[in-house]
Amino acid sequence: MSEKLTRPLLLIGCGKMGGAMLDGWLKSGVAAAGVHIVDPTGAAPFQGRDRVTIHAGADDLPDDLDPEVVVLAVKPQQMDDVLAPLARFAGPETLFVSVAAGKTIGYFERMLGAEAAIVRAMPNTPAAIGRGITVCCPNEVCSAGQKALAERLLKAVGEAETVEDEALIDAVTGLSGGGPAYTFLLIECMAKAGVEAGLPDALAAKLALHTVAGAGELAIQSDEEPAELRRNVTSPKGTTEQALNVLMREQDGLGPLMTEAIAAATRRSKELAG
The missing domain is CATH 3.40.50.720 (NAD(P)-binding Rossmann-like Domain)
Structure with missing residues (x-):
């Protein structure tokens, strides 16, 4: 070519x-x-x-x-x-x-x-x-x-x-097509939670934005899988572990929510295709 x-x-x-x-x-x-x-x-x-x-x-x-x-x-x-x-x-x-x-x-x-x-x-x-x-x-x-x-x-x-x-394009639409919106929502939620924890609005927004952007770039450049990168910053009985205990709950944690969200987007993509 x-x-x-x-x-x-x-x-x-x-x-x-x-x-x-x-x-x-x-x-x-x-x-x-x-x-x-x-x-x-x-x-x-x-x-x-x-x-x-x-x-x-x-x-x-x-x-x-x-x-x-x-x-x-x-x-x-x-x-x-x-x-x-x-x-x-x-x-x-x-x-x-x-x-x-x-x-x-x-x-x-x-x-x-x-x-x-x-x-x-x-x-x-x-x-x-x-x-x-x-x-x-x-x-x-x-x-x-x-x-x-x-x-x-x-x-x-x-x-x-x-x-x-x-047929895979519908799932692609659900995952990466809408994925930027999910990521922007994550930034919003992290910033809001930071404010609730006592941080000034501007600082919370900057910390959330650069944390998500930096973590994404680290994941791209690293030879390690995201799961291993997650474990690398999770000290036993530390602060990150406490947060992950909430985010990784089996019934209502981030995993089940994301699965449900992408499935909903995938279904809608199929509906739009007729």
């Missing part, structure tokens, strides 16, 4: 997620053949950027445009209207990548035709700072090169993994 696209990339939607991905592609050089953006808001942050052309609507795209990849980064409820004028690009030589929650490969095959090469992807919001994690699933039309290309594009904003079983 070439490290760079040899034909233009077409990005549909340049909001927070689309913009984060585009910024990564431009910085990495993968989109060396140029990028066409369709976004009615004007994609202001990218106006005037080298090799970037912005269009208000798909009807404004050049007749001779032959994109190597079409990335769909619009809300799921907009997808029906968005796909109609893009069907002319569908075929085995153009890869469609969707980051819209709940829209299945089967949906895109119905809308674009059975010959369309499609990758369904579920990123998360840390992609905005290049620290996202995305899981993608290709359809049977995708070539090995197109699968590798999809990963290459997604890795421009963080880590990326490929699965062959699309």
Whole structure:
């Protein structure tokens, strides 16, 4: 697989997620053949950027445009209207990548035709700072090169993994898709508990934020499993052990709560997929 696209990339939607991905592609050089953006808001942050052309609507795209990849980064409820004028690009030589929650490969095959090469992807919001994690699933039309290309594009904003079983995307949505929100809630709860324990608001907020961020980075960089890292900071009969005795309760501790929460999100993802 070439490290760079040899034909233009077409990005549909340049909001927070689309913009984060585009910024990564431009910085990495993968989109060396140029990028066409369709976004009615004007994609202001990218106006005037080298090799970037912005269009208000798909009807404004050049007749001779032959994109190597079409990335769909619009809300799921907009997808029906968005796909109609893009069907002319569908075929085995153009890869469609969707980051819209709940829209299945089967949906895109119905809308674009059975010959369309499609990758369904579920990123998360840390992609905005290049620290996202995305899981993608290709359809049977995708070539090995197109699968590798999809990963290459997604890795421009963080880590990326490929699965062959699309059913796993619902659990991915429940775990990593919504995971940043769970983590932000953890920070909120830790800060609030710190205030209840007597800390000033600002100090409690800073301690909670940097503790979660630092622990996450330590877990990434360490060769040890999270469970071992947890044990490393838990002295017998110490303060951390007392807290963990609450958080690790079998019936109502953090483990059962998180299992229930991710299961609920996974169920909702399946409902949205129809």
